[in-house]
Amino acid sequence: MRLPFLRPAAVAPVAAVPPDSPAPPAPPVDDGIMLETVGLTKAYAGADGELPVLSGIDLTVRSGEIVALLGRSGSGKSTLLRCLAGLLPPSSGTVRYRGTPLTGANPGTALVFQTFALLPWLTVRQNVELGLEARGVPPRERARAADQAIDLIGLAGFESAYPRELSGGMRQRVGFARALVVEPDVLMMDEPFSALDVLTAENLRGELMELWESGQFPTRAVVLVTHNIEEAVLMADRIVVLGSRPYGTIRETVEVDLDRPRDRDCAAFDELVDRVYRIMTGRPKETRPPGRPDPGRADANRPDRRTLATTPLPTASVDGLSGLAEMIAHRGGRCDLADLADELGLDIDDMLPQVDALDLLGFAEIHGDDLLLTEDGTAFAHADVQDSRALFAAAAVEVPLVRLITNSLRGEAGATVRAGFFRDLLAHHYTSEQVDRQLETATDWGRYAGLFGYDAARREYRLDEAFPGTMLP
Structure with a gap:
């Protein structure tokens, strides 16, 4: 009333x-x-x-x-x-x-x-x-x-x-x-x-x-x-x-x-x-012949061209992005995001961090109003716990901040690096509030993937045991 x-x-x-x-x-x-x-x-x-x-x-x-x-x-x-x-x-x-x-x-x-x-x-x-x-x-x-x-x-x-x-x-x-x-x-x-x-x-x-x-x-x-x-x-x-x-x-x-x-x-x-x-969602207006890819966007998305400054991590937990991937898989690997948001009683905006995370990891692509799982994304959505961790590790380690933390710990088990080191590097590109969010997300992703551990009391990252994703070429 x-x-x-x-x-x-x-x-x-x-x-x-x-x-x-x-x-x-x-x-x-x-x-x-x-x-x-x-x-x-x-x-x-x-x-x-x-x-x-x-x-x-x-x-x-x-x-x-x-x-x-x-x-x-x-x-x-x-x-x-x-x-x-x-x-x-x-x-x-x-x-x-x-x-x-x-x-x-x-x-x-x-x-x-x-x-x-x-x-x-x-x-x-x-x-x-x-x-x-x-x-x-x-x-x-x-x-x-x-x-x-x-x-x-x-x-x-x-x-x-x-x-x-x-x-x-x-x-x-x-x-x-x-x-x-x-x-x-x-x-x-x-x-x-x-x-x-x-x-x-x-x-x-x-x-x-x-x-x-x-x-x-x-x-x-x-x-x-x-x-x-x-x-x-x-x-x-x-x-x-x-x-x-x-x-x-x-x-x-x-x-x-x-x-x-x-x-x-x-x-x-x-x-x-x-x-x-x-x-x-950042998809530019169509200004080129239909069917021709956007070279600027494709170049920016190449893993070897990503940097800490140009590739911020979306605030999305592993559980959140995994849940979205599974929902899309249950709908045949493709869904209209507005329709899905309505079904869940959410605003589209509430789902954007998870959408960005799937896109960044190479698990999904946006086509118009639809979100489509890629081949890797489909495998991730249907995998059991152990296989999903391995798939996630292979994708997450291509994200600059996760890769930086992982590479910094290369060596024998027990190696540690203080979180302050990464904070200082991120502070060159982000505000202090953004630095907090970036590290929280990277820590969540890296721990789930088994790439590294984190001791909150000591505020340091550590390499616990050998994992396929930790020893990078």
Whole structure:
């Protein structure tokens, strides 16, 4: 059941920030462009110089539109959002708000976070008032504005409640009210529904879209960061798909020309989801004669051309990728991923790491919307435990990080290498969080394959016993 967004008290606009507020007056809109980036690049300091996260981003956000930044983990979408909000300075390039380059926090934006970010010792009303208080709005005015925003977002009656008394969905409503009460030109949302259960997320998405369509939404534009393809197609007017190899770039921009409210079950919706999925999986648009292979992609996929920098490991466990391989084998070795996701009650995005892992190991290939097991993949899916380990070892040892760890341990049983050695090497190409994920996956794969062991207490890799995959040519 939908909560009533639009009540009589909510129709009046939220109180404006007074003239003495430190927020500077917004310059006039140039051709409706609220935000713009030109040649935006962002890099972080690493062990071997700067680690690029974003490169050459050209993006515009216009009044009256919802723009979704869609990409996998590590594509830089949250970093791009923070650059647009002025919370992170670009390493090069320009970010403009209403035509004026940013030199600090963007006065025309407000953020809604994934993790609610509420202060637990403050009531709902006090949390919502925080932005107005920072702008110097008098107590009576900000209380009135906060109550209007709380009513607008469907939380009337909870003004005096504390965050601990609220469900996850209600806490996120407080986050929305806190952002909307300052009437930002652009509302920015960083995966705002990912911490909620499926039904709560669906309900809150629907209510926000009703509010946006009603004309009562106190903001001119919305920028949404998400990894969920269906969420992007459901909400956005434009989807900006970011790629992450070797750093964040705009892979393609997709216009969503579907009427609202959008029907998930219509053919046009499914076609758009499939199109965006193909873009996200990295398959380039067809620009060459049909049937002719892409030499660039084939060359990059050759095992002897893979490097630590160009071949990140997807966050996929052996059990996860094995389970997907077996499901495909049970369906004749070929399946439509969207159909399989529907059968399992999953989003396609949830399966992408396992898909990437099978592709990287040479166990599967993507053809259009279908995932096909290769000959090796079919053998792996049908093998018993011992044979599957041997097949997996032969494939995993061709992955640069797994091969590096294995080769570093060549010698007699008992040889060890500290994990810090590999961390230092990976730090030349990845952030510290990415380094953690890379080593976790490599350790899982290598241990299952019998290529090496790992002592978590000592934080070191070791060669225990001879295994066919350990002695490499």
